[in-house]
Amino acid sequence: MSTAAPYSRELQIAQLAVQRAAILTKRVFHDSAKGTVSKSDASPVTIGDFGAQALIISALKHNFPQDQIVAEEEAAALRSDGALSSQIWDLVKSTSLESSEAEGLLGGSVPDESAMLDLIDLGNSAGGRSGRVWTLDPIDGTKGFLRGGQYAVCLALLEDGDVKVGVIGCPNLPVDDSAPLTADIGSNATDATGRGVLFSAVKGEGATSRPLTVGDLADGKKISMKPITDLASASFCESVEAGHSNQSESAQIAQKLGITNPSVRMDSQAKYGSIARGAGDIYLRLPTSKSYQEKIWDHAGGDLIVREAGGEVTDTKGNRLDFGVGRTLASNSGVIAAPKAVHAKVLDVVQEVLGLK
């Protein structure tokens, strides 16, 4: 008797839902106005964020109606702005996967505009330690998206606070796992079809990458972190935004580790995917303020993908990221992701530079 791989249905639905949402984001990008709605300059939001959230939640509700969802956006701003809401509805109703089989698995299109707003608001779960909770960031790295840089569509499944499935679609990263670590997008920027790479992991089953092509149901290729013995040759990545991660502390840490390569600055969870496939080695996220709490949708998928690819992910105190305390990582501070063999050494130097020991 054959037994289905654990979480295979969750993985398949998550991958297809992320692919479909990624197509929507590409369509927004190719609209010259890029659909900026703007929560604030520091934290922008586009019509793509709302549209992608509606499409993904629609697929989750069709397949897993009992599950909770913690997603970044809410529909309040759209309920009070009919023109904005109908602009997003135009996008949502006209975005689908090419494969009708795949589209059927996702439950097809959203019935109407009012249902779309209600779906967006289903992402308001408080999260927590019990049951099945999906975390969703429809466009992670909106600033990168607007700049024409890296961004990611991120979906993960938590069960009792533990990440079981993680899927990250990176429309502007090369498909080729051996491509060098860079935030440059080259000719990918002109591709409106959702080309890019899709990283996935299931707990205990390893991590994979595959093309983010339209409705492709094929298996992925196993990915793993690069084995490094000599930290001097390592490369590390961090946020483009200096407000998201302390770049002067990371430079001091790199110097103390003997790392000579300059940091690669990249928006979004594309950083986790990049190190998981060995394009880079280390991801440092060093708090810039005591008050900011990281959001679970910004880390859940990446945390699992890196750990399943042979990495270790902790905060600056050396604790695993705790996704079971609500919508934020309230009990963690910063992120240190590195291959298992060197994580302790990296953490040691981080703690020295941050004055934590």
Ligand SMILES: Nc1ncnc2c1ncn2[C@@H]1O[C@H](COP(=O)(O)O)[C@@H](O)[C@H]1OP(=O)(O)O
């Ligand atoms: N002060 C901050 N420290 C760390 N991350 C932040 C901070 N302010 C916003 N962010 C979040 O960083 C994420 C992008 O990360 P990266 O720099 O790795 O691309 C966004 O989700 C953004 O949230 P928001 O979407 O609310 O702006």
Ligand SMILES: [Mg+2]
């Ligand atoms: Mg985000």
